[in-house]
Amino acid sequence: MKKTVSVFMFIIAITMYCVFIPGTEGYAEESLKFSCSAQIVEAFGADILTAFTEQTGIDVNIYKSSSDSAVNRLMSGYSHIAGSMKKLRYNYRQGQYVQIPFCKDNLAVIVNVSVKVNNLSEAQLQDIFTKAVTNWKEVGGADKKIIVVVPAKETASHQNFKDQAMKGKEIVYDFMSEQSAEVIDAVRTIPGAVSFITQGAVEKKGAVKTVSINNLSPRTSDYPYFQTMYLIAKKSHDKNVEKLIDFFKNENGKKIMKNKGMIPVSE
Numbered sequence: 563m564k565k566t567v568s569v570f571m572f573i574i575a576i577t578m579y580c581v582f583i584p585g586t587e588g589y590a591e592e593s594l595k596f597s598c599s600a601q602i603v604e605a606f607g608a609d610i611l612t613a614f615t616e617q618t619g620i621d622v623n624i625y626k627s628s629s630d631s632a633v634n635r636l637m638s639g640y641s642h643i644a645g646s647m648k649k650l651r652y653n654y655r656q657g658q659y660v661q662i663p664f665c666k667d668n669l670a671v672i673v674n675v676s677v678k679v680n681n682l683s684e685a686q687l688q689d690i691f692t693k694a695v696t697n698w699k700e701v702g703g704a705d706k707k708i709i710v711v712v713p714a715k716e717t718a719s720h721q722n723f724k725d726q727a728m729k730g731k732e733i734v735y736d737f738m739s740e741q742s743a744e745v746i747d748a749v750r751t752i753p754g755a756v757s758f759i760t761q762g763a764v765e766k767k768g769a770v771k772t773v774s775i776n777n778l779s780p781r782t783s784d785y786p787y788f789q790t791m792y793l794i795a796k797k798s799h800d801k802n803v804e805k806l807i808d809f810f811k812n813e814n815g816k817k818i819m820k821n822k823g824m825i826p827v828s829e
Contacts, residue, residue, distance in 0.1 A: 594802050597625045597632035598645035601719060602791055604743040605667060605762025610818045614809045620802050628741060629718045633794055643803050644794040647718030647742075647760070662793040663827040664810045665819050668761040669722055669787040670780035672746065672770045676753045679703040681774040684786070687727055690756060693734040698754065710735040711749055711757040713742040718789060723758045726787045727775075746770055760789055762822050781823055790827065 596611070603626045611622045625635065629646040636644040637659075650661040671687065673679065679702055682690070689695040690708055699705045712735040713720050719742040724733060737752075739745050745757040750769045761780045764772060778785045793810060795803050809815050816826040 592619055592802075593621045593623065594643065594806060595625070595641040596622050596643055596645065596806075597627060597635040597641035599629040599632055599647045599718065599791075600626050600741040600743040601629075601647050601717075601760045601763055601789070602645045604746075605760050605765075605791075605822065605824070606818070609822075610810070610815060613814060613818060614806060617809070617814065618805055620805065622806070626741075628714070628716060630716055636794055636796075642795075642800060643806060646792045646794050647789050648721070649790075649792065650794055658797055660795055660797050662795070662807055662811070663790050664793055664815070665791040665824050666788050666827055667791065667824045668780040668785045669719060669726070669758055669789050670761040670764050671727075671756065671758050671773045671775060672749050672764060673773055674749055674753055674755045675769070675771050676706070677703055677756070677771065677773075679773060681777055683776055684727065687775060688729070688731060691728060691733050691735075692731055706754045709737070709752050709755040711737045711739065711745050711752065711755050713739050713745055713757075713759075717742045719759060722789050723787065727758070758787075762824050765823055783825065 603624065611624065615621055625632075625641060627635070629648045632641070632644040633646055633650065635641045650659060655661060671682070677698055679698055682701060686695065686701045690701070691710060693710070695701060696708050697705065698708055712733055715721075720733075724730065737748060739748060742759055743763055745759050746763060749755040749757050761772070764770060772780050774780075775786060793807055795807065811828065819826050
C-alpha cells in the first residue's frame with residue numbers, strides 16, 4: 563500500500579512540476595506570457611492584445627522590457643512569445659527560434675513643445691546629436707540650449723537611429739533613459755530637449771512635438787528612418803502562440819496598426 567501511495571504522489575509531483583516551471587508547455591490553455599519591447603507596448607497600448615483576448619478568450623500577461631530582455635526571457639522559459647524591435651540573431655534563426663515581422667513604424671525625432679523648430683536637415687540632425695550644435699538658434703530656433711536625451715545604447719531605437727540617421731557617428735548626449743519609451747516623459751518635461759522614439763508611441767502619449775527631417779514628416783511613408791517590429795517564438799510553439807501570431811497578421815491586427823499610423827509588413 564505504501565508503495566502505491568508513493569508512486570501516486572510521485573506522479574502528482576511530476577505533473578505539478580511540468581505545469582509550473584518556466585519553459586514547459588503545460589501552462590493554462592487560455593493564457594499566454596508575452597515579453598515585449600517597451601516601444602511596442604507604448605505604440606499599441608493594450609489595444610491589440612485586448613482585441614485578441616476578446617476574439618479568442620485567451621488572456622495575455624505582458625512583461626514590458628527591452629527587446630534583448632524580451633528575447634532572453636523567451637529563451638529562458640519565462641514567456642511563451644516575445645515582441646522585439648531587433649532582428650533575431652542569425653544563429654538563433656537557424657536553430658529553434660523563428661522571427662515574424664509584422665509591422666513597420668517610423669522612428670520620429672521629438673522635441674519639447676517649447677522648441678520652435680519644425681524641420682531639420684539630416685546634416686543639422688547629426689550636428690545636434692554629436693553636439694556640434696548646442697543651441698536651437700543655430701538651426702533656426704530660439705536662443706535655447708539643446709538638451710539631448712537618448713534611450714540606452716542596448717535598445718533597438720538607439721541602434722537604429724545611430725545606423726540610419728547618424729550613419730554610424732557616435733551620439734553625444736546629456737541624459738540617457740533605461741527604456742526607449744521613457745524618453746517621451748523626459749522630453750515633455752525638459753525645456754529644449756530632443757530625442758527619438760517610434761512614431762506609434764508618440765501618437766499614444768502625445769505632449770511632445772515631432773520634427774520633420776528634410777521636409778518629410780514621420781507620419782509619411784517616405785520618411786527616411788523606420789523600425790520593424792517582430793514576434794519571436796520557438797519553431798515548435800504552442801497552438802495559442804500560433805493564434806496570437808495569426809492575429810497580428812490577419813485583417814483585425816492590420817486594422818489596428820493602420821489606425822495607429824503604422825504599416826503592416828505584408829503591405
